[in-house]
Amino acid sequence: MNLDTQSLQPIINFIWTVADDVLINKYLENQYQDVILPMTVLRRLDLALEPSKDQVLLTHNEFKSKIDNLSGLLTSKDHGSGLAFYNTSPYTMKRLLADPKNIDANLLDYLNGFSENVQDIISKFKFRNQLETFENTGITFSLIEKFCNPKVELGPDKISPMAMGYMFEDLIRRFNEKTNAAAGRHFTPREIIELMTHLVYLPVKDKIQQGTYLVYDPCAGSGAMLTQSKRFATDPDGKVKSQATFHLYGQENTGEMYAVCKSDMLLKNEDPDKIKFGSTLSEYGFEPDLKFNFMLTNPPYGTSWKEDIGKLNVGTEKKISIVDRRFNLPIKNFKGELEETCLTSRSNDGQLMFILHMLSKMKDSKDGGSRIASVQNGSALFTGDAGSGESGIRQYILENDLLECIIQLPNDIFYNTGIATFIWIISNVKEEQRKGKVQLINASSDSFFKRMRRSLGDKKVELLDSHIQDIQNLYFNFEENENSKIFDNEDFGFYQIPVFQPQRDEDGNIIRDKKGNSKSDASLKDTENVPMKEDIQTYFDKEVTPYLPAAWYETKGAKVGYEIPFTKFFYQHTSIRDLSEIENDILQLEKETEGLLNEIID
Template structure:
């Protein structure tokens, strides 16, 4: 099974034992105390032994990409997970051979991990929105922005990494090399950061540069003291974050807020401004925003004015209500392009896709046909009756830079003309019928000795 080293004066048995002891799987080094044979038969103190095993894996110099990832979880927390439950898990996983040759395809483990993340989001309610964006929204936004091979792709509020994973899948679907792309992300929550790192590894996205920290207060992706810039930016930032870092933004060292600083109570445009500053000269981005961003005045109105004057906005797309975890309000997608095609310059496409969904439990869900309709409409960039409108910049300026979709897309149904003579005739017939009924009723009352009505 092992290469024959005898011709080089090396004992093959010693090589085999060394390989068994080191257990190098792919490019990770698994020390002996962390190998499956050392853990699978544990019955006592399972939690502490697992914690030590994961710490040993992280401590190996060859596993630098795993530092801080595996030890985020505490398996010795008996209130969350008992030894009995851990023992059951060991027995369960020992019955499954997860060697590469036994897997149906290379995506099995990644797909399983994504399934678990979604399950946690479903169970987490409002908390689920902090780390998970529904698959249909990820698919839609990636196909609107259209990443390609050799792109640098960035998510400043990366969560569990769904946009980055969907990007490399899309590139592969288009015939590109998914490994010939650079992935970057930043996440403020430590546990979510660890989930994202594992998600990258399970999807064979080795080398993804996922940093820990507050993106507004301390952007981690920098080059020579300035922000690193990217070809594509995709994100689902927290909606209307209150304590988002306004004070720090006022003294920002990276020139991220040339259009103005958003209000203290609404951090939405703070993230949008950061994303725009993180785009290179030909960069394109897509992000999820609450509808208030489109029409609120004050500082937000001033920022929108700057976006529109610089002709950055390519499309505004309204989505159905109750699609996202953590909120039932309808949201929109904002597509920004620093290098619009000539035929799209000075124009903004508005799409009202709020009615395209299916009920899915207690949530609403975009169907495949809903996603495809939005993508087709965006790609064709033309008016669609009661669904989409290509607006010139001038009427937007006249509307005081208000981007509320309903101002541009008329979804009202035309009322059918009323046949007045027919309505009069129907009323007359009803009156005659009523008089006849009244006459009969009075006859019955008279026979019974009651007064007529």
Template sequence: MSLNILQYESKIWATADLLRGSGIKESEWPSFMMPFFALAMIESRLVRMFDELKNEHGEAAFAAIEKDDLYDLIRDKGQGYNIFIFEKKQTLTDICKNDKSFEIDFQAYLMGFDGETKDLLGVDAVEGEKFLDIKGVIAKLKAKKVLLGYTKLWAEIDLKPFNNSEITTLEEHIKRKWADISAETAGEQYTPDDVIALISEIIASKIEENDKLLKIYDCTCGGGNMLFGVEDRINAKSKRLTQTFGQDWNDALYALAKIESRFRPDSKIEHGNTLVDDKFYNDEFDVVVANPPYGVSWKGYADDIGHDKTGRFKFQPSISDGQLLFMQHLISKLDSNGMGVVVHNGSTLFSGDAGSAESNIRKWMLDTDIVEAVIQLPTDEFFNTGIYTYLWVLNKRKRPEHKDKVMLLNASEKFKPLKKSKGSKRKEVDEASRLEIVATLTAFESNDYARVFEKEYFYFNKQSILLTNVDEDGKTFESLLPLKEDKKTGELKQETSLALEPLTLESGEVKLTDFSITKLAAGYTSLEQYVKPLVSRLDYKEQPLRVTVAGGAVYSFDSDREMLVKEVGGKKEALGCGKILVSCALKKATKAKAERIEISVELTADYQKDYEIIPFHKDPRSNQEAIAAFMARYISKPFEYLENVVGVELNFNKIFYKPETLRNVDEILTEILSIDSAIKNMESELGL
């Protein structure tokens, strides 16, 4: 192109000077700029399309076409219609020339668009979806008395010389600035050009050259910058025909993407919440890309997710973060040979314990062998956050030698510093780094910043156990518990506790002697209010708790020796490690007894649930042997195996951690002596 379209970036952004002068807050600028930018894009492309039709038919033949036939001809293009542009041969520039009739002409110009364009611009929206809401913006500009001046600024922006791809490039730069000032949460991330370029390079390295249409899908497409950016870059590298599909819930961004889609071959953009209303429910795609919101709650539509009938959500992650819902959705949209690249933050790698939905989703993904690689990008890559971000590379058609393997690629140092920061963005993955990353991914061999693992490397056992605590002599009260016959099987089984019938309970100042309490202490209105607080203070460890039963036997707990003690007539007997459990319950009145609180006391062994994290082995027998060996080495108390849950996490820090090189001791001592000498010299000079 003879002109660089990015020269218009500063000119477009200069329209905000008028907004600033009108007292409009910076955070509101995008809502004023979006509809007028859309107007400039639409008009330029319609005029360009009109000129192409003239050239195609010839000037004289085109002029002879009847109005209805012209309308049908333009409608078949699917790019929109405007009476002023096509019938009156007037543009926004012409309308702005007459100050007196401007407002009437401008409204007529807007009403002259086809129905879909008017809906997307929000020309006559009254309620419901207003999309770009140009009607509301015009009302505000009128109130500020700057509507004509603002419209003139946009009319001066002539995009007609540029093609679709060039206008898309400009649009990406403008939308990035909007995102930088209007993102309400850290979850709203605009994908930078260099990341889009890297994603495109990864996809291009894996697609085959053939005659099949390449269908590309983005389930959170926003204004379309990633979706269309990937398409343009793929088209520049491949001869395959492409078609884009996208969906977004944000009214204004959807409208921008929808407008853009009309100037691309058969592109389809839909409006709505992908997670509860998939507009492409019957479609599968060759390529999926997405940068879903980070750490954004899906509480508002949890019921819909819970009742989803599509089968796409194998597990439901934490309600506070829906990233892994989008991941599952995207995987469900891949065809049998599909691949994808999805941008996430670090929580998708490790959040959630073994058995949690997050861990189970990761395990499901690795079990199905759809994850080919995870790439850690540098910090300070995005415009409004400095966190690490990660590219998940999904592939349903791995090469045979990549089967059941995953590459972790640490590209955190593969960047070039920006000469001037853009918000939080201080780095970019430059072209040389992008090509190196793709080459490493293609080679699929370990090096100093990339490691290839069998997928089971990321699995781990969370083995739950029930420990039986023992006293200093290695004894437990469990051995003194009575045996009881199981009525169903006839087997003798050990009781879990021994019930006592106490006469008194004492712990510090608390003393209870009536175990079917029916009288209230002064100032109390209920038995529960009176007794429960007392019972809650009867802690057998924190305070010396003494339980006296019939016959004068006293049971207590020796906290120093971690054992139960029975004392009869001054003689003490060690019962082993155990617990004294005291509980109370409100009993309703019966014919035989009044309403009362009954207190129960029982002795139990001291059981403790615990778990151990143990490396995983894919062979079940080897895995169990590894667990047993771990227990024999590290667990000295008696225990029972409980549930074993296999978890999955991908830990970049553990794999790529490089300990700081410590300085030599002699070097440190030399430096200390040097400093000490310098201090003494200073003291000497000061006469100290």
């Protein structure tokens, strides 16, 4: 089921008003989220711990002088919180309000009482940095009072992690819009996550009924992809109904989103240590040999990864050389020989680097293999000429037969961008009919979405359950029609060959060397992209020679290129209107305009 995002708006709106009611004139607008986001998380954790508060205090007071490490007891169901975290302070947020005079000192005591895993969350939010401002401006009581208002139903029994992830993303979107900040990342609408999980799990649902599976998101954000993924696979009333064990792994390099993700993992009784902080590309947080069965992600695109290059780079920015097995892979040269190549995208867009990273984390096919779903923008399909890092990454994916399907989503479906976006489905355990093939699905037309009554930022359309089902059907039917095209992997490859033209003297004669060969004119040197399935000489004779009879090509310096010109395959020609039809329309407009003018004059 799709998340009813509209039902969350009253809560989001209430939290939003806290900034205007309490923080105004105390904080700059671009600092509001430094208070609102951690307070929302802390209140959510506070409500989760409230029922077991007295039991935790009783256990803590009884055993604190007898046992050094009380974590086991304080998280147990019988003696503690029954959750993966706890708080040994005598205060809850509501109890803090009972002593207004000492509320600032008591708030610090309350924060210090949280278990170590929550301390990490507080630290990543840098929340303690705010306490001095709270005290100096006298807003501590009113701030806590707002968050204890019954209108803010933030408890995990009221709002799921999926809904909470949406709330945080919407709040962050609003903060960014208010301060004209570029978000740099595109939070994933719930219905797209739903589509991604369906396409990752349903093809192998019969094979994952038992056992243990590892799910990974290298750009975890709020963790929604991870939690919704597990929920879909294990829902006893769902389409998969797996009884297997799923472990969730993720990494996030934005402190506030890492804190949000880790807090919801705690509330879901997931292992919070499986969520790591730092940049996946240069500070990967897990063992290098750890592999995953399923990977889902929406990496930042159109954003710089220069900082990562600086940490990985042993060359120069113009000629990057990275000593990292994830990014050094064998691809074929023009002669068909495998060459170990450093594959890197341009420094201002690292989205394809996350694809490479995930490829390195795929389980071997003999161990069941892996399935990946990743959101990419259009540039990942074609950016980079033959021989470039981007082209090389596409080449590696296609020549190793890893790409199953690419789905174009409707425009205006994300909260902070209206650009074209695509879901890539990657697998090293393809079904027989898909081997050597790539399916392209165009789900961007209005038959695949519904316009929203009210837009949310840039998000103006949404996928209904019926739309998700329609897209699934196109994928599973694996047939060609107006919205589905099937290609051989080689259809996307080409050879880029250098083309030369001869020098001519003042009389128009071709200048030749001592051997009688034409001397080339450097200013006229060009290249020609020859489809991989075509013979180069035959192509040259047909496409070049009729127009440049004296031109020739050389295979020395020829390069291999790969691109996926998605829109070309689904382009529909619109006939130009007949001139007489246009003339009649203009005459009709003139008549109407003339009549209107007469009415005004009269």
